[in-house]
Amino acid sequence: MNSVYDKKLSPFQIVMLIVCALLILITVTPMMNIVAVSLSGKNAIAKGLVKLFPREFTIEGYKMVFSNRNVVYSLFFSVFLTIGYAILTTLMTALAAYALSRSNLGGRRFFMILITITMYIDAGLIPSYLLVKDLKLINTVWALVIPGLISPFNLIILRSFFLGINKSLFEAAYMDGCGEWGCLFRIAVPLSMPSISSVMLFYGIGRWNGISDVMYYENRSKFYTLQYQVKLMLDSISIDYSAEEMQEQLVTPENVRSAAIVFAMVPMLIFYPFVQKYFTKGVNIGGVKE
Amino acid sequence: MKKRISKIVALFLATAMALTGCGNGSGNSGASNSTSTPASGSASTAASVSKTDDKPKEIVTINVMVYDRGREYGAGKSLTDNVLIDYVNEIMEPRGVHVNYVPVPRKGSDAAVNVMLVGGTAPDIIRTYDRQRVSTYGAQGGLVDLGPYLDRLDKDYLAKNKDAIDWCKFDGVQYALPGVYSYHGKNHETFLRQDLVEGMGMKMPTNKEELIKVLYAMKDKYPDIIPYGFSGKNTDGKFTNFILGYTSRKNERDNYIYEPTFTMILKPGHKDGLRQLNRFVLDGIIDPNFVTDTDDSLYDQNVANGKYGFIMNGSSDCITSAYGTADDPNYHMVEVDCIENLDGSYEVPSQDAFSHYVYVPKTAEDRIDAVMEYLNFLSTEEYAKQVKYGVYGYGSDLDADGNPVGRSRDACKEAGTSTDASDNAFLIANFDFEFNNLVKNLEASHPEIPHDVVVQKYASQYSNYYDKMLIGGALSTDEYVPGLQTLICDFVFKVMLAPEGQFDKVYEQEYKILVENHLQEVLDERAAWYDKNHK
Numbered sequence: 158m159n160s161v162y163d164k165k166l167s168p169f170q171i172v173m174l175i176v177c178a179l180l181i182l183i184t185v186t187p188m189m190n191i192v193a194v195s196l197s198g199k200n201a202i203a204k205g206l207v208k209l210f211p212r213e214f215t216i217e218g219y220k221m222v223f224s225n226r227n228v229v230y231s232l233f234f235s236v237f238l239t240i241g242y243a244i245l246t247t248l249m250t251a252l253a254a255y256a257l258s259r260s261n262l263g264g265r266r267f268f269m270i271l272i273t274i275t276m277y278i279d280a281g282l283i284p285s286y287l288l289v290k291d292l293k294l295i296n297t298v299w300a301l302v303i304p305g306l307i308s309p310f311n312l313i314i315l316r317s318f319f320l321g322i323n324k325s326l327f328e329a330a331y332m333d334g335c336g337e338w339g340c341l342f343r344i345a346v347p348l349s350m351p352s353i354s355s356v357m358l359f360y361g362i363g364r365w366n367g368i369s370d371v372m373y374y375e376n377r378s379k380f381y382t383l384q385y386q387v388k389l390m391l392d393s394i395s396i397d398y399s400a401e402e403m404q405e406q407l408v409t410p411e412n413v414r415s416a417a418i419v420f421a422m423v424p425m426l427i428f429y430p431f432v433q434k435y436f437t438k439g440v441n442i443g444g445v446k447e
Numbered sequence: 448m449k450k451r452i453s454k455i456v457a458l459f460l461a462t463a464m465a466l467t468g469c470g471n472g473s474g475n476s477g478a479s480n481s482t483s484t485p486a487s488g489s490a491s492t493a494a495s496v497s498k499t500d501d502k503p504k505e506i507v508t509i510n511v512m513v514y515d516r517g518r519e520y521g522a523g524k525s526l527t528d529n530v531l532i533d534y535v536n537e538i539m540e541p542r543g544v545h546v547n548y549v550p551v552p553r554k555g556s557d558a559a560v561n562v563m564l565v566g567g568t569a570p571d572i573i574r575t576y577d578r579q580r581v582s583t584y585g586a587q588g589g590l591v592d593l594g595p596y597l598d599r600l601d602k603d604y605l606a607k608n609k610d611a612i613d614w615c616k617f618d619g620v621q622y623a624l625p626g627v628y629s630y631h632g633k634n635h636e637t638f639l640r641q642d643l644v645e646g647m648g649m650k651m652p653t654n655k656e657e658l659i660k661v662l663y664a665m666k667d668k669y670p671d672i673i674p675y676g677f678s679g680k681n682t683d684g685k686f687t688n689f690i691l692g693y694t695s696r697k698n699e700r701d702n703y704i705y706e707p708t709f710t711m712i713l714k715p716g717h718k719d720g721l722r723q724l725n726r727f728v729l730d731g732i733i734d735p736n737f738v739t740d741t742d743d744s745l746y747d748q749n750v751a752n753g754k755y756g757f758i759m760n761g762s763s764d765c766i767t768s769a770y771g772t773a774d775d776p777n778y779h780m781v782e783v784d785c786i787e788n789l790d791g792s793y794e795v796p797s798q799d800a801f802s803h804y805v806y807v808p809k810t811a812e813d814r815i816d817a818v819m820e821y822l823n824f825l826s827t828e829e830y831a832k833q834v835k836y837g838v839y840g841y842g843s844d845l846d847a848d849g850n851p852v853g854r855s856r857d858a859c860k861e862a863g864t865s866t867d868a869s870d871n872a873f874l875i876a877n878f879d880f881e882f883n884n885l886v887k888n889l890e891a892s893h894p895e896i897p898h899d900v901v902v903q904k905y906a907s908q909y910s911n912y913y914d915k916m917l918i919g920g921a922l923s924t925d926e927y928v929p930g931l932q933t934l935i936c937d938f939v940f941k942v943m944l945a946p947e948g949q950f951d952k953v954y955e956q957e958y959k960i961l962v963e964n965h966l967q968e969v970l971d972e973r974a975a976w977y978d979k980n981h982k
Contacts, residue, residue, distance in 0.1 A: 203772050205748030225519045283565050290566045373562050376550045378515070378525060389517025392554035393867075 188422075195219065195415035202411050218416030222390075227378060228420070231386035235365065236424065238382065242302055243361035247353060249306045250360075254315035255341045269316075276309045282373070289374055300374035301382075305363070311356045318352040319345050358432050365425055387421045390414075503543030507817035512560065512570040514870045515550035522863030526550050530864035531871065534838045538824060544817040548871075564589060564808055571811035571818050574626065574873055576803045579929065581615075582921040584806070585622035591807040591815060594621035599819040604826035604874060611801045617921045624822065625801035626873055630882045632909040634798040635684045637786065638758045638765050642779040643669060652785045655692055658757070659723070662732050665756045675727055676755030676765075678746035679738035681936045683709050684760045688786060688795045690720035690939075695789035696913065703977040704970050706915035709932040711796065712939070713966075716789055718954060724943045725950050738940050753778045766904060770895045781900050782907040797912040802876040822874065831875040837868035850880040882909070919980075924972045927965035934964055 166174070189209045194202055198213025206212050222228055257265050257272075285304065294300040322345060330340050346353065364382075371385040381389075391414050513526060520529055527548045535546050549570040551559050557577055563569040564584070575581065584590050597605065597612070604627075605612065611625040644651055644661055647668050652658040662674040677685050687709075694714040696702055705714045712720075727733040740746055749755055750765050753773025758765050758780075765780045784793045807818055824830050836843035836851035841864040843851035853859075859866045869876075885905050890898065938957045945953035 200751075200772050203748070203751035203768060205745070205751070225517075227517060227519045282562060286562050286566050290568060295568065372552055372555065372559060376515075377527070378550070381517075386517055388554075389515055389552060392552065393514075393516030393518075 191415045191418050194411055195419050197412065199409040199412060202409050215412075218412040219420070221413050222416045222420050225390070227381070228383070228386050228390070228417070230379075231381050231383040232420075232424070234379070234381070235383040238298070238301065239361050239364045242305075242364045243357045245302065246306055246308070246311075246360040247357040250308065250311050250315055250356060251341070251346065251349075251353060253307055254312050255319055255337075255345055257312070258316045258319035258345075259337070272309045272312060282369075286373055295374055296377055296380070298380055301364075301367070301370055301380065304370065305360075305367075308360070308363075311359055315349065315352055315356055318349045322348055354432055358429075361428075362425065383421050383424075387417045390417050503541065506540055506543055506545045507814055508545045508547060509572065509811070509814055509817050509821060510547045510549045510570040511572045511821065511871075512551050512556075512574060513548040514553040514556065514867065516553050516867055516870075518866045519860060520863060520866075521860040524863035526865070530838050530841045530862060531834065531868055534833065535824075538830065539821060542820050542824075544820045546821060564810075567810055569808050569810060571814055572805060572807060572821065572873065574803050574805050578804065579925055581623045581804045581806055582617050582925060584808075585617045585620060586921065589809055590622045591809060591812050591818075592620050592622065593624060593807060593819075596815065596819045597621065599823050600624075600874075601823060601826040601828070603828060608801075613919060614800070614917060615804060616919065619920070623804040623806040624874060626803040626805060626876045627801045628798075628876050629879045630877060630909070631798050631800060633907075633912045634796050635688050635759060636763060636904075636908055637688060637783055638760075638763070638780050639783045639785070640665075640672075640753075640756045640779065641781045642775075642777040643672065643756050646777075651783065654785060654787050658785050662727070662757060663730070666730070666732055669756070671754070672756050673734050673749065673754055674732045674756045676746060676749060676758040676760075677733045677737040678740040678743050679940060680741055680743045680746070681933055683712065683932075683936060683939075686724060686759065686939055687712050688759055689724065690717050691795060692786040692788055693717060693720035693723070696792070696794070697790050699916070699981070700974065700977050702916040703918065703981070704973045706796070707917050707973070708928050709935045710928075710966070710969065711915065712935065713961075721939065721942045721954065722950055724939075725945050728943050729947055733943070735944070738944060753780075763904065766896055766900060767889075767893055770893065770897075770900075779897070779900070782904045784907055784911050793911045794913045795911065796915050800914050805873045825872065825874045828875060828878065831872050832878060835869045835872035835875070835878075837862075837864040837866075842866075842868050848880070850884075918973060918976055920976070922969075922972050922976060924965060924969040927969055931961065931964060931966060931969065934961055 186209065190207070193207050193209055193211045195218050196211035196214055196216065197207045198215050201207050201212035256262055257269060259265070262268075289295060289300050289304060292303070294303060326344050326348075327340050330344050335343060366384055367382065368385050368388055371380065371382050375381065378386075515526055518526070520526065524530065527550060532546065532548055539546050551563075551570075557575055557580055560569055560573055560575070581590070594616075607629075608625060608627045611627050612621070615621060615623040615625050617623075639651065639658075639661075641651060643665055647661075647664050649661055649664060650657075652661050665672055665674040690712045691714070694716040698715075701714055705711050724733070728735050728737075737746075747764065750758070750769055751772040753769050753775050755765065763782075766782075769778065769780060786795075787793055805822070807815070811818055825834065832851055833839060836853055837859055839845055839851055841854075841862040842859045843853045846852050854862070856866050859868075865871065886901050889896065889901050889904075893901075938961055941957045942950070942954050
């Protein structure tokens with residue numbers, strides 16, 4: 158029996174494979190360099206000897222990052238904030254998307270237009286700041302949650318998915334005594350798990366990488382996310398140690414900087430492969446309405 | 448299903464809340480500007496600082512910006528609650544002022560403060576390195592005129608820094624105060640490989656002509672060495688002093704017209720300096736590919752490898768780094784003064800006479816007495832030393848002369864004091880006694896650098912310099928200057944890269960671009976200012 162691997166590749170496929178391989182190379186090479194620098198000695202880094210593999214192997218950079226309690230605290234805070242945020246935002250988005258997918262909702266076209274407009278017109282930083290300040294959210298964890306509770310883009314994906322579910326399923330549920338809540342949580346949500354997972358991933362990645370709202374809305378370190386904490390470290394790193402320490406230092410700013418980047422990158426690298434299959438599937442299905 | 452989701456959401460948010468202590472509880476906030484009596488602790492809007500005997504009637508809370516560098520604190524302390532702030536309040540509370548620190552990220556601090564200013568949540572005392580920003584905020588009516596309150600500052604600070612304080616006036620209004628240096632030296636330094644020069648049987652150069660001969664000889668004798676270290680990073684350190692060697696300071700009017708900012712390198716005579724740099728590129732004295740190294744990464748590597756024979760730069764990495772990394776055991780890079788100006792002097796521009804600007808936004812006007820009380824504290828040298836050195840006994844110890852010696856970063860951390868305490872010494876950036884310790888400190892931190900190199904470095908760095916002439920006020924064309932600074936660097940690079948025989952053509956073409964970007968307007972307005980104020 159012939160498998161797909163036995164088929165002869167067309168010239169177009171070969172070109173595409175080469176392009177994809179190059180893209181992978183372009184993506185992976187800087188990451189390898191960052192990892193190599195994070196594990197290399199200071200002289201090798203200063204002299205530009207580190208390319209894709211560590212030279213004068215050392216883990217001093219990681220020791221410095223891990224020994225910073227602020228960074229470790231921010232890691233835990235970020236993990237919990239990201240998970241809580243992803244669940245809450247997905248729930249809110251699903252509620253809105255379900256309502257807007259029901260044909261018996263009056264004015265849903267008006268609401269959809271209103272929501273879509275916000276995708277293209279952004280009020281900007283200062284009005285957003287004034288709003289968050291007037292809601293008394295500055296220096297609270299809610300400043301990192303409430304402004305992003307529903308993303309129009311994700312709402313449209315979920316709504317499209319809900320619209321694609323066969324209406325007869327909902328009719329059968331109504332016949333069996335389900336209300337709207339029952340239809341949402343017993344019919345729509347279970348059938349939409351790929352889309353919901355991908356939306357949750359969008360929210361999670363957005364929150365994990367988000368820096369600007371932390372920078373503007375929070376000035377207490379307990380609300381600093383890992384990415385922001387790493388940014389502060391990277392911006393300020395100088396390794397200006399005292400006389401005795403300078404002689405003993407085995408690291409350079411580049412070393413610590415790279416270790417911090419790897420440290421912030423790893424949780425997402427571990428998490429991503431597990432949900433990646435839902436990610437593509439969800440977006441594909443959500444984007445098509447029968 | 449619904450219950451399960453609710454439970455999961457509740458669990459994670461509860462954990463995040465628990466980690467953070469939830470909402471907007473105690474501690475400082477950019478938005479909080481309260482006054483309270485020590486007895487009741489109740490809020491009041493009154494803001495005068497009044498005292499009866501030693502005890503103030505009320506304590507006014509002010510918020511002061513502090514750079515957040517993401518550092519870790521030991522002993523259960525933090526950036527906003529540490530030994531330093533405790534010390535500050537120990538002094539300030541009897542004076543009727545309670546100080547809160549408001550963290551602002553070190554990088555992007557101006558942008559963050561800008562948003563806070565608009566939102567009315569900005570700290571009451573702010574620092575910036577951006578003169579244009581102070582000018583703009585002041586012109587928009589956003590800053591307090593500190594002129595009427597100057598007499599509340601320490602008398603020594605006022606007496607020693609009159610010029611710097613005047614330089615913080617914008618159209619005659621004191622919108623800022625300077626963070627002053629007690630001493631300052633050259634902005635950019637010059638280094639030469641003495642071992643290579645002597646290896647060729649030549650003497651260390653004492654003027655441009657001799658320097659040029661040395662550089663060409665290096666190229667012939669040492670094929671692995673790049674005679675003149677250069678990069679394409681958009682900054683002026685690697686060429687300014689060389690080009691200025693083809694200009695003069697004899698004409699005061701020209702000094703006022705050109706010396707503020709990067710326009711300095713456009714003084715009459717600069718074209719000859721550029722022509723020489725162009726010749727260096729054409730002859731391989733400067734690597735013709737320098738322009739691709741826009742972030743100094745290759746330059747830094749070459750410095751670390753001891754690949755350059757001659758360097759002009761704001762950084763002394765060729766001494767502080769390369770003595771430990773250069774492969775050549777004979778590596779002997781020393782600081783030199785070998786570029787004479789057209790007027791015969793060897794003077795080069797100093798770093799700015801002060802470090803930064805400190806301003807008070809209008810939102811703090813009702814607390815101005817408390818604000819000035821704190822600025823008085825910071826302007827008093829003895830207190831400023833305590834602040835800069837993280838409080839004696841915590842961030843530093845006193846030496847035999849009674850001067851503070853900073854403790855290591857780890858020791859500061861363990862003691863619960865600020866590891867970047869100097870960020871908080873807003874009005875005095877350095878002290879006279881520190882100057883005497885420069886050699887000792889560098890030798891202690893870099894024992895691999897030969898003693899004569901260290902001595903020569905500071906002898907050279909703190910001699911043969913001049914303070915640039917500056918315009919004492921805001922000009923309408925100031926807005927063009929930041930953009931021009933970038934363009935002037937581009938101009939220099941492009942002219943340096945002119946092909947053989949096309950220098951004049953490229954020069955005219957590129958200079959025209961500067962003029963199109965308001966260069967002439969900037970120079971004309973400065974000339975008019977000089978004619979009005981100095982003629």
